[in-house]
Amino acid sequence: MAQIIDGKAIAADIRREVAAEVAALSSTHNVPGLAVVIVGSRKDSQTYVNMKRKACAEVGIRSVDVDLPEDISETALVAEVHRLNADPAVHGILVQLPLPKHINEEKILTEISIEKDVDGFHPLNIGKLAMKGREPLFVPCTPKGCMELLSRSGVTVKGKRAVVVGRSNIVGLPVSLLLLKADATVSIVHSRTPDPESIVREADVVIAAAGQAMMIKGDWIKPGAAVIDVGTNSVDDPTRKSGYRLVGDVDFGDVSKVAGYLTPVPGGVGPMTVGMLLKNTVDGAKRGIVE
Numbered sequence: 001m002a003q004i005i006d007g008k009a010i011a012a013d014i015r016r017e018v019a020a021e022v023a024a025l026s027s028t029h030n031v032p033g034l035a036v037v038i039v040g041s042r043k044d045s046q047t048y049v050n051m052k053r054k055a056c057a058e059v060g061i062r063s064v065d066v067d068l069p070e071d072i073s074e075t076a077l078v079a080e081v082h083r084l085n086a087d088p089a090v091h092g093i094l095v096q097l098p099l100p101k102h103i104n105e106e107k108i109l110t111e112i113s114i115e116k117d118v119d120g121f122h123p124l125n126i127g128k129l130a131m132k133g134r135e136p137l138f139v140p141c142t143p144k145g146c147m148e149l150l151s152r153s154g155v156t157v158k159g160k161r162a163v164v165v166g167r168s169n170i171v172g173l174p175v176s177l178l179l180l181k182a183d184a185t186v187s188i189v190h191s192r193t194p195d196p197e198s199i200v201r202e203a204d205v206v207i208a209a210a211g212q213a214m215m216i217k218g219d220w221i222k223p224g225a226a227v228i229d230v231g232t233n234s235v236d237d238p239t240r241k242s243g244y245r246l247v248g249d250v251d252f253g254d255v256s257k258v259a260g261y262l263t264p265v266p267g268g269v270g271p272m273t274v275g276m277l278l279k280n281t282v283d284g285a286k287r288g289i290v291e
């Protein structure tokens, strides 16, 4: 049976570490500030933004709440980002994704100052992540959380075969680059890969980020492999009051019989996304202090 990696507990450790750093910074009148920007009223985005704002309050980060209407123009949103870029009390800027269809996401992410890009999505930060010998100012939160879950569980990736399932800009691509930087031998499988099972079966480390509920079965997994499930898919569940439940990209019951390590959904990677955002904000604040 796999050892279950408790993302909630590891994220709580990270929050304690961040809170101690925030207290030290605040004692020298350098309170870290995070702008949390939401456009529109998507329910899932509101949930995530509320989680981020609450987490800031818990660790002592000053959250600057920016709630903008669904029909805001791209020009007005860019102006808002520029205002936050210029605000010395703001050390990090987080624009919750996805944005409404009429706004060019890439344009907005490119306008965020790279020194405040705590999401790590600016093309310059991603570019540096992709280059050997270069380090980005910030690493995207979910991929960074995956690596942290592995290292804090004693799983080394150096010299191992790692397979990433999915190639999104938010998770699949950056986590592949992080694994490569950590000296793993990395393959990416995606919707156009023939016979993905046979490639996943070679992996010592699997990162599942395809967005397909319970796609990865036990017979895809090499015995003893470490499996990190990034999927958050809601499926109907009439036995629940809400009528649904969250499941990952991994068939948890099946894979737990084969894998060496496995993250649950919920309670695995999700809480780490917020933990890493807090950590990035503190790192940004420390970098911004002029002695």
Ligand SMILES: Nc1nc2c(c(=O)[nH]1)N[C@@H](CN(C=O)c1ccc(C(=O)N[C@@H](CCC(=O)O)C(=O)O)cc1)CN2
Binding pocket: 047, 048, 051, 094, 095, 096, 097, 098, 119, 141, 142, 170, 232, 246, 265, 266, 267, 268, 269, 270, 271, 272, 273, 274
């Ligand atoms: N600007 C960004 N937008 C989005 C990001 C991001 O990193 N930056 N990631 C996702 C959503 N996300 C954070 O924004 C996020 C997703 C899930 C969780 C989480 O803790 N999930 C819980 C379950 C929560 C629930 O019950 O609904 C878990 O997995 O245990 C946190 C943050 C897209 N947008």
